[in-house]
Amino acid sequence: MADYKEIINQYKDLPGGIIEAYHALQKEYSFIPEDSIAYAAQVFDLPLAKAYGVATFYSYLKVGERGKNVIRICESAPCHVAGAQDVVNALEKELGIKMGESTADGKFALEFCECVGQCQVTPVITVNSKPYGDVTPEKIPGILGEYK
Amino acid sequence: MAEEMRIVLRNMGKIDPLNIDDYINAGGYKALEKARQMGQEALIADVRNSGLRGRGGAGFNCGMKWGFSYNVQADQKYVVCNADEGEPGTYKDRTIMENDPQSVLEGMAICGYAIGSNKGYIYCRGEYPYVVDILNKAIAQAKEKGVLGDFDIEVRMGAGAYVCGEESALIESIEGNRGEPRFKPPFPPVIGLWQKPTIVNNVETFANIPVIVEKGGDWYKAIGAEKYPGTKIVTLTGDVNNRTVFEVPTDTTIRQVIYDFGGGIKDGKNFKAVQIGGTSGGFIPESMLDTPIDFDSMSAIGATLGSGAVFVMDETRDIVNVVARIAGFFEHESCGKCSPCREGTKRIHEMMEKLDAGQGSSADLSLLERLGKVMSKACLCGLGQAAPSPVLTTLQNFNGEYQAKLN
Numbered sequence: 001m002a003d004y005k006e007i008i009n010q011y012k013d014l015p016g017g018i019i020e021a022y023h024a025l026q027k028e029y030s031f032i033p034e035d036s037i038a039y040a041a042q043v044f045d046l047p048l049a050k051a052y053g054v055a056t057f058y059s060y061l062k063v064g065e066r067g068k069n070v071i072r073i074c075e076s077a078p079c080h081v082a083g084a085q086d087v088v089n090a091l092e093k094e095l096g097i098k099m100g101e102s103t104a105d106g107k108f109a110l111e112f113c114e115c116v117g118q119c120q121v122t123p124v125i126t127v128n129s130k131p132y133g134d135v136t137p138e139k140i141p142g143i144l145g146e147y148k
Numbered sequence: 149m150a151e152e153m154r155i156v157l158r159n160m161g162k163i164d165p166l167n168i169d170d171y172i173n174a175g176g177y178k179a180l181e182k183a184r185q186m187g188q189e190a191l192i193a194d195v196r197n198s199g200l201r202g203r204g205g206a207g208f209n210c211g212m213k214w215g216f217s218y219n220v221q222a223d224q225k226y227v228v229c230n231a232d233e234g235e236p237g238t239y240k241d242r243t244i245m246e247n248d249p250q251s252v253l254e255g256m257a258i259c260g261y262a263i264g265s266n267k268g269y270i271y272c273r274g275e276y277p278y279v280v281d282i283l284n285k286a287i288a289q290a291k292e293k294g295v296l297g298d299f300d301i302e303v304r305m306g307a308g309a310y311v312c313g314e315e316s317a318l319i320e321s322i323e324g325n326r327g328e329p330r331f332k333p334p335f336p337p338v339i340g341l342w343q344k345p346t347i348v349n350n351v352e353t354f355a356n357i358p359v360i361v362e363k364g365g366d367w368y369k370a371i372g373a374e375k376y377p378g379t380k381i382v383t384l385t386g387d388v389n390n391r392t393v394f395e396v397p398t399d400t401t402i403r404q405v406i407y408d409f410g411g412g413i414k415d416g417k418n419f420k421a422v423q424i425g426g427t428s429g430g431f432i433p434e435s436m437l438d439t440p441i442d443f444d445s446m447s448a449i450g451a452t453l454g455s456g457a458v459f460v461m462d463e464t465r466d467i468v469n470v471v472a473r474i475a476g477f478f479e480h481e482s483c484g485k486c487s488p489c490r491e492g493t494k495r496i497h498e499m500m501e502k503l504d505a506g507q508g509s510s511a512d513l514s515l516l517e518r519l520g521k522v523m524s525k526a527c528l529c530g531l532g533q534a535a536p537s538p539v540l541t542t543l544q545n546f547n548g549e550y551q552a553k554l555n
């Protein structure tokens with residue numbers, strides 16, 4: 001796994017590049033390692049509180065560990081009425097964890113999100129940002145199988 | 149039967165979006181050439197004359213906005229394309245960028261020429277990494293061909309904050325900050341990104357520009373509704389037979405959208421409500437379905453065109469439950485900078501959950517209404533101002549649904 005310092009350094013000359021750096025960290029680790037924030041603050045010449053404030057403002061960014069494959073379930077109104085709750089129940093059952101948790105083997109994280117812009121096929125989930133549409137409880141094992 | 153009219157989506161399905169030669173062979177980049185021959189002032193005047201109004205929701209005259217930046221003397225100006233598309237139920241900007249990215253780049257370059265800017269940013273939501281890839285490829289091809297001249301375009305990624313669609317919050321985010329809206333004035337066309345004059349336009353707005361420049365403002369303003377001319381891309385979601393995207397003249401009615409394009413309500417059920425403009429839009433009853441979708445007609449019935457999202461609910465849907473979920477959205481997305489929104493969205497959500505659970509009283513309904521009205525005036529940005537709209541419009545148009553759930 002790449003060193004977080006190397007990743008952050010690649011963005012140091014980009015004006016306002018801290019968010020891009022956080023995206024790059026998350027791409028590598030699936031989350032932003034806690035320690036990397038202090039380093040980012042140093043590289044972008046920001047107070048630590050500010051670097052932390054930016055990282056925690058955005059819901060797509062996650063500070064601190066979570067499972068490698070991030071499953072997000074859209075709960076915006078169109079997905080809500082299309083049966084997002086059934087999908088939540090099926091995912092919780094299949095993975096044996098609750099929303100907001102990660103599996104013990106570190107493979108999966110389960111989160112709510114708002115609309116991901118695929119509302120022609122509600123309800124929608126994403127795994128590592130890849131969208132899956134018209135999701136039903138029956139489809140869950142097959143989707144998860146792609147990541148096991 | 150109403151018909152589709154493709155101006156923005158003119159190349160959809162006809163060209164390979166990742167092959168710039170296809171775009172050029174279809175007449176692409178001729179408008180940019182023409183714009184440069186017209187000169188800045190004539191160009192801005194013609195865009196203003198076309199009547200094109202921003203497709204991101206606020207409906208401001210595009211050419212007029214460009215004029216503000218053109219008139220400011222500055223060593224640097226910026227063009228920003230708002231591709232944050234966070235409004236639930238909306239997927240039109242994705243559709244444009246996936247099918248014809250070059251049209252957006254060309255529109256931005258024309259704007260750059262008009263205001264005197266050599267640097268553009270596309271702020272694309274973080275949920276669309278696959279669109280970011282398309283955009284980066286398209287930009288690389290345009291640079292290789294040299295079609296953009298000295299105009300440079302860079303893609304920046306959002307990170308899942310709905311409020312960053314608001315232009316000043318978006319600017320904060322490009323600068324690497326928390327995406328909190330700025331106090332206005334000054335407005336971005338005068339003081340924007342890194343304190344420089346900045347035009348922020350929506351993806352759909354930019355994609356309209358090449359055609360308008362090519363065919364002229366007079367041609368454009370004859371299409372659709374008089375005061376909001378042109379077409380609008382609409383995305384249908386919910387209980388309709390065709391959950392799909394299409395482009396229609398702006399004088400198309402809501403009924404035509406739902407029945408002609410959407411194929412009517414699914415499973416032979418009856419219509420109950422439609423929410424237009426995304427999750428901050430008003431809820432519209434059957435009696436108002438013959439309203440045209442243009443900006444002003446929608447405002448006149450207390451609704452909005454917004455992003456063009458059309459969310460249809462059939463007779464079985466529980467309006468109070470849907471509004472409670474929407475209230476949760478706003479509590480989550482409030483940036484917290486101003487108290488009417490930070491506290492208000494939380495209280496609205498609380499009361500809506502209580503009502504949804506059948507534990508509310510009629511006193512709650514009047515409190516909700518008062519709070520909603522205060523928020524729509526007192527909140528700093530459009531998020532908090534529009535957040536009460538689903539509550540207020542359902543209290544008005546679907547009051548029976550609330551009464552039926554009172555304790």
Ligand SMILES: Cc1cc2nc3c(=O)[nH]c(=O)nc-3n(C[C@H](O)[C@H](O)[C@H](O)COP(=O)(O)O)c2cc1C
Binds near residue numbers: 232348350353530
């Ligand atoms: C909370 C909020 C969210 C917004 N989200 C978007 C968005 O996702 N895309 C967009 O183009 N405009 C959005 N806007 C409108 C922008 O502030 C701005 O008016 C628009 O980008 C200007 O471009 P236009 O004139 O081409 O519409 C949003 C506004 C608010 C208040």
Ligand code: SF4
Binds near residue numbers: 487489529533
């Ligand atoms: S209205 Fe809401 S989102 Fe807008 S600035 Fe105030 S707290 Fe932030």
Ligand code: FES
Binds near residue numbers: 074077079122237238
């Ligand atoms: S509402 Fe769920 S993807 Fe848009």
